[in-house]
Amino acid sequence: MERHGTSSVDCNDSSRSTGQTSGSDKTAAQQTALIVDDEPVSRAGMAARLKRLGYRVLQAGDGKAGLELLRRERPDLTILDWMMPELDGPSVCELVRRDPEVFSSQIILMTGHDQPEQIAEGLARGADDFLSKAASPQEITARVQAGMRAAGLIRRLEHATDEIRRKQEAIERELQSAARYVVSLLPAPGLLLPGLEMASAYRPSSALGGDLFNVLRWDEHSLGLYLLDASGHGVSPALRSASFSTFLRDDNLLHRVGSSDPGAILTEANRQFPLTENGSYFTIVFARLDIRTHTLFYATAGHNGLLLHRRSGEICYLAQPSLPLGFDGGNVYHTADTQLSPGDRLYLMSDGLYEVPSPTGELWGQARLKTSMREAAAKPLADALSHAIGAAEQWLGHQQFPDDIAVMGIELAG
Amino acid sequence: MSMITKERPVSNGVVLDITGDLTYANREQFKTAVERIRQRGVRYLILNMADVRFVDSSGLGLLALVSQNFKLSQGQVSMLKPQSYVREIMVLANIQKLIPVYDNEQEAVTGFKQAA
Numbered sequence: 001m002e003r004h005g006t007s008s009v010d011c012n013d014s015s016r017s018t019g020q021t022s023g024s025d026k027t028a029a030q031q032t033a034l035i036v037d038d039e040p041v042s043r044a045g046m047a048a049r050l051k052r053l054g055y056r057v058l059q060a061g062d063g064k065a066g067l068e069l070l071r072r073e074r075p076d077l078t079i080l081d082w083m084m085p086e087l088d089g090p091s092v093c094e095l096v097r098r099d100p101e102v103f104s105s106q107i108i109l110m111t112g113h114d115q116p117e118q119i120a121e122g123l124a125r126g127a128d129d130f131l132s133k134a135a136s137p138q139e140i141t142a143r144v145q146a147g148m149r150a151a152g153l154i155r156r157l158e159h160a161t162d163e164i165r166r167k168q169e170a171i172e173r174e175l176q177s178a179a180r181y182v183v184s185l186l187p188a189p190g191l192l193l194p195g196l197e198m199a200s201a202y203r204p205s206s207a208l209g210g211d212l213f214n215v216l217r218w219d220e221h222s223l224g225l226y227l228l229d230a231s232g233h234g235v236s237p238a239l240r241s242a243s244f245s246t247f248l249r250d251d252n253l254l255h256r257v258g259s260s261d262p263g264a265i266l267t268e269a270n271r272q273f274p275l276t277e278n279g280s281y282f283t284i285v286f287a288r289l290d291i292r293t294h295t296l297f298y299a300t301a302g303h304n305g306l307l308l309h310r311r312s313g314e315i316c317y318l319a320q321p322s323l324p325l326g327f328d329g330g331n332v333y334h335t336a337d338t339q340l341s342p343g344d345r346l347y348l349m350s351d352g353l354y355e356v357p358s359p360t361g362e363l364w365g366q367a368r369l370k371t372s373m374r375e376a377a378a379k380p381l382a383d384a385l386s387h388a389i390g391a392a393e394q395w396l397g398h399q400q401f402p403d404d405i406a407v408m409g410i411e412l413a414g
Numbered sequence: 415m416s417m418i419t420k421e422r423p424v425s426n427g428v429v430l431d432i433t434g435d436l437t438y439a440n441r442e443q444f445k446t447a448v449e450r451i452r453q454r455g456v457r458y459l460i461l462n463m464a465d466v467r468f469v470d471s472s473g474l475g476l477l478a479l480v481s482q483n484f485k486l487s488q489g490q491v492s493m494l495k496p497q498s499y500v501r502e503i504m505v506l507a508n509i510q511k512l513i514p515v516y517d518n519e520q521e522a523v524t525g526f527k528q529a530a
Binding site for chain 1: 438441471472474475476477478479482505506507508509511512
């Protein structure tokens with residue numbers, strides 16, 4: 001075959017006068033075909049035929065120039081001669097399929113020898129369709145139109161995918177921004193009062209978590225501590241938690257409940273936050289610590305995550321079975337109390353920290369969490385939290401916890 | 415795991431046999447099955463949990479919701495034979511305060527007659 005250089009590339013816009021359509025939603029006049037053939041006569045013949053069909057036609061005289069034009073112009077359909085020097089048709093197909101920018105291009109491979117083995121090889125190396133040089137004008141027209149139709153559908157699919165990706169990215173940016181807001185609601189670790197240190201950890205399972213914890217400063221001698229968990233995952237529980245945390249502000253509680261008593265606060269919260277129509281609800285542990293007497297007052301609603309680790313080594317969960325908020329509007333939540341001693345640690349945690357499945361489905365559980373806290377008794381408070389989360393992560397086998405993890409620990413200076 | 419529900423009449427009410435997990439993923443199916451029964455005017459519903467392996471926090475909320483809805487229609491929901499893990503969740507959430515738990519069907523049916 002005759003050799004043509006890249007100089008043989010030319011561009012011809014066809015007239016729009018034919019008015020024929022390609023079968024896709026675009027008119028034929030808007031669609032572009034690229035013909036890559038080193039044989040000038042057959043290339044010109046095909047170009048003339050396609051122009052008559054109403055397509056814009058680009059031409060290249062060898063594989064390298066054809067590939068260059070395909071990458072630059074992104075034609076809807078490329079008709080590629082098999083036999084060309086240096087870079088033949090199947091090789092061009094392979095290069096196109098490996099290029100993420102143009103891999104979805106529609107390509108018809110054309111040859112004078114349409115043996116079944118050759119057709120199979122051409123398709124295997126990346127052609128979409130096959131055309132014999134001896135094909136009738138009707139067949140050529142039909143195959144070109146079918147190729148254009150497929151190209152139109154692929155373009156639409158790519159546009160839709162791009163659109164979805166753009167929207168997804170916008171939603172993710174929004175979620176990240178909302179997540180930063182949720183984190184801004186959390187208290188800063190450090191000294192809460194002289195002799196009372198706090199450390200915490202927060203790892204939402206998706207961008208937005210439904211767990212929240214906070215510290216309320218009732219007066220210079222007493223603190224409120226709470227950790228709540230909204231059922232479900234994602235945006236809706238996070239919004240409900242943020243709304244609940246507004247209710248739980250100290251000034252609002254004094255106004256609405258008139259007391260810093262944990263049981264009274266949960267009893268009122270239970271009235272204010274009924275089950276939603278989807279059955280969503282909160283569980284919560286609420287505590288009040290009097291730093292002068294070292295007395296801890298606490299109440300829970302369906303929440304079992306209140307762990308007392310005494311300096312003596314004794315470690316126990318304080319919470320008793322109780323209804324989650326909203327399950328029974330008339331329920332009264334009672335306050336219990338216990339005496340803390342210097343060196344004691346108290347943890348408020350979401351069940352996401354211990355309801356962690358191993359790869360075989362076995363849960364890590366509250367007993368193993370206790371063991372982990374015992375192991376970390378000599379470590380600083382913040383390190384004890386990291387130790388427990390690390391142990392849970394090891395049990396899980398990866399870092400993507402299925403549920404939100406929130407934990408806040410306090411330690412009385414000893 | 416998906417969920418299969420099958421209902422059968424008993425004296426004074428309906429037993430809903432549930433197979434599968436009562437979780438967030440199956441919430442619509444569970445709600446639909448239960449609402450269909452309630453809207454027929456059935457007042458006493460026994461949820462047979464013998465073949466339920468797992469109830470998550472969403473499932474727990476649905477149980478509370480169903481119990482509240484039946485109470486609004488002067489009815490009552492009770493629970494039959496929860497497996498050990500499910501039973502533990504029910505105990506921690508004190509759910510037996512709202513939904514009586516029975517270990518045999520006859521007792522559950524008798525429980526309704528007493529309530530009625």
